[in-house]
Structure formats: structure tokens, C-alpha cells
Amino acid sequence: MTEQQLTATIDLNANIDAAGCCALEAELRLPDGEAARLADLFKAVGHPVRLQIVDLLSRYGRQACVCDIEHQFDLSQPTISHHLKILRQAGLIDCEKRGVWYYYFVRPQMLGELRQLLDAWSVPQVG
Numbered sequence: 001m002t003e004q005q006l007t008a009t010i011d012l013n014a015n016i017d018a019a020g021c022c023a024l025e026a027e028l029r030l031p032d033g034e035a036a037r038l039a040d041l042f043k044a045v046g047h048p049v050r051l052q053i054v055d056l057l058s059r060y061g062r063q064a065c066v067c068d069i070e071h072q073f074d075l076s077q078p079t080i081s082h083h084l085k086i087l088r089q090a091g092l093i094d095c096e097k098r099g100v101w102y103y104y105f106v107r108p109q110m111l112g113e114l115r116q117l118l119d120a121w122s123v124p125q126v127g
Contacts, residue, residue, distance in 0.1 A: 038114075040090055041092060041110065041113070041114055042114070044086055044090035045087075045092065045114075047083065047086075049079075049080075050087055052072075053069060053083060053087060054092060054093065054106060054111075056069065056072060057069075057093060057104060057105060058106045062105065063103035063104065063105045064103065064105070065101050065102070065103055065104075066080070066081070066084070066101060066103070066104060067101065069104060084104060090110075091107060091110050092106065092111065093105060093107060
């Protein structure tokens with residue numbers, strides 16, 4: 001390393017605080033358990049079909065029969081049922097059985113939690 005490079009490195013290091021690193025003014029606001037729970041929600045909608053199912057149900061605005069959901073996709077009934085099960089386990093949707101059919105619906109409070117977190121991450125644009 002040349003003397004000029006060494007001087008430049010020392011000058012850059014002058015901005016580091018006494019703790020040996022840049023001062024981060026933010027603190028963790030999500031406890032580990034809450035972070036894991038929210039990660040599971042995001043993971044549940046992290047597949048294109050599941051994201052489409054949540055979108056479909058949220059726009060439909062009322063309970064939808066599983067057979068109507070299946071007709072929206074070029075996938076087998078067991079595949080759709082698998083995706084619905086994952087969404088239910090995450091708590092994003094729920095269902096009600098009527099006779100032999102299951103009717104699915106979005107749980108708005110869970111979508112609200114995701115919305116609140118995304119809103120909290122929003123950073124005002126500078127400039």
C-alpha cells in the first residue's frame with residue numbers, strides 16, 4: 001500500500017465512532033418471535049400462486065368456494081388445496097365448510113399486520 005493510499009484509509013477511518021463502527025441510530029423493533037411470525041406470513045405469500053389466491057380472495061370481498069378458486073388456475077385440485085393449506089396455516093385466510101364444499105375468505109386483520117409493517121418500512125424520499 002502506498003503512503004497516499006494509507007493516508008486516504010486513515011482519513012476514512014476518522015469518521016468511525018469510538019465503538020469502532022459507524023453509529024447506527026435505529027434499534028431492533030421486532031422481537032425475535034414477532035419477526036419469525038411475520039416472516040412466516042411473508043413466506044406464505046412468497047409463492048406466485050398463493051399471492052394470486054390472496055389477491056383473488058381480497059378482491060372478491062366475500063367467501064369463495066374452493067371449486068371457484070380452482071377454476072382460476074391451470075393447476076390440479078390437490079395443488080390448489082396445498083396452497084390453501086399453507087395460507088390457512090399462516091393465518092392469512094380461513095375457511096368454512098358447508099356441506100361437501102369449503103368456502104375460503106381472507107382474514108383482514110392479518111393483511112393489516114403486513115400492511116402496517118410495510119408502512120413502517122416506508123422511508124420518505126429525500127430530494
